[in-house]
Amino acid sequence: MKIPKINMIIRKEDAGYSANALAGNTSVNTQGETFQELQHNILEAINLAFEDSDFALSIDNIKFSYDLESFFSFYRVINARALSERIGMNQSLLAQYINGSKKPSPSQTRRILDGVRQIGRELTEVDFIQ
Numbered sequence: 001m002k003i004p005k006i007n008m009i010i011r012k013e014d015a016g017y018s019a020n021a022l023a024g025n026t027s028v029n030t031q032g033e034t035f036q037e038l039q040h041n042i043l044e045a046i047n048l049a050f051e052d053s054d055f056a057l058s059i060d061n062i063k064f065s066y067d068l069e070s071f072f073s074f075y076r077v078i079n080a081r082a083l084s085e086r087i088g089m090n091q092s093l094l095a096q097y098i099n100g101s102k103k104p105s106p107s108q109t110r111r112i113l114d115g116v117r118q119i120g121r122e123l124t125e126v127d128f129i130q
Helices: 035-049 068-074 080-087 091-099 106-124
Strands: 006-013 016-023 026-032 062-066
Touching: 006 026, 006 035, 006 068, 016 035, 026 035, 035 062, 062 068, 068 091, 068 106, 080 091, 080 106, 091 106
Parallel strands: 006 062
Antiparallel strands: 006 016, 016 026
8 A cells, every 4th residue: 555645734722732634535633732742643543544554654754734823832933023024924913813813814824834934944054163
């Protein structure tokens, strides 16, 4: 059997996080109180769903898609204030998107995502002198 492509959708819930994916005809769902617990539960649930297969999946085989609230909760190293300045978005508005009190439009979501991806590209190019 070919290793399936898995796009796990992560959402912030009242108590922790939920994750779900459809891999082929198999639905995989789990939850966790913390991101570390969620990752462990995702891997366990996916490998249980495919236990009759001749492969074992690792966390690297999974693509994650997040809502804004869970993304900024997982990646606290990204400073929302600095990001808002970088992408030219009102800091208060970005904070409302992040805490879930407002839902961004598709164009605003793209703007935030483009800013985060730009930071990621820049970080991959970093080198330290010794």
